[in-house]
Amino acid sequence: MKLIDRPKYGPLFRFGDYHVYKALSVLSDGRRKGRKQVADRIGVGEGSMRTILDHLREEGLVDIKQTGIKISKKGQEFIGQFPLQVYVLDAPDITLGQCSVAVQVKGAASRIGSGMEQRDQAIKAGADGATTIVVKGEKLTVPVDYDLDTDRPEIAGAIRRLFDLTDGDVIIIGTSADLQQAEEGALAAALALL
Template identity: 40%
Template sequence: MNSSNFGPRPLFDEGQVRRALELIGEHEPIGRKKLAEKLGIGEGSMRTILNRLKEKGLITSTARGHVLTDKGDRELGERSRKFLEIDVGDLTVGKVSVATMVKDAIEKVRRGIEQRDEAIKVGAQGATTLVYRDEDLELLCSETQLDKEIKSELLEFFQPSENDIIVIGTADSKKYAERGALAAAESLSD
């Protein structure tokens, strides 16, 4: 079969579809151009994402922008993600680091390499996995101690509970660092 029959590959991933829904919930009403800018994708890709969300009944369009439907509100529910751009120094390899948290996901983490790989697949330079257990935040599979200021900032922002995971995506831009954090987190949400 000729691959040209399938059309061009989308220039976005499912994590960005999810993030678009979250951004609509955070900023509703919000226009297509602003959403595309926040996601770091083209307007054509944004149109496709918005059409997918409309087809699923998760959003609707108004004269002022896109808003969540009741179904969209329910879909977001507890899974809505918070992101924190944070300077973690030499802990990560990129210029920019963005963290997010996954509730009660310790059972889904093995070594953290899997989360790093998911981040790299979407254009980030990597991901660092942190575990909250015994009332402490620590690097997964490492004896290295987390800097007290970084730990304090992460704990204050996310307020994790026992067995929560914080992943930090890293890249040379916020766009790709956030994509990396999202992809790493989504790999733990399945």
């Protein structure tokens, strides 16, 4: 799912769908916030933040006043449509980086091949890598046939405690030395599945 299109003319944006999603997520508590405060939270400059907010305002997803930025009712409904859950995860056994962020994508198992596509998306977004886990029946598997329940029951248990899993769900664990980069990688890979 593309949240923002590339510009037809001029320089490319220095942000991606992750930053647009994260901006809405940061604003989803309903409180007014300043542009700089939101920019700092999502890791973009104020110029990029201005462009993101202009786009969100054009779509009717945020309300911008002199007192700050607030998500609109339409924005709340829009962000509520995303079948994503995000958690920080301690999984050094199956991931590369020091920091790991896990994202659940409901019902996306049919769109998973080898898991390399998600890894590549995460790396493009700045993470060190990503591990994809698919829920097949009662089992957690890493494509193509690595059984997480049998081979790493402690990791499988940690994932089950974090998420309400159903058959066909996908968990993408983004990893990096930096927590924000791990989250950006995991969410970029997850958003590409939608």
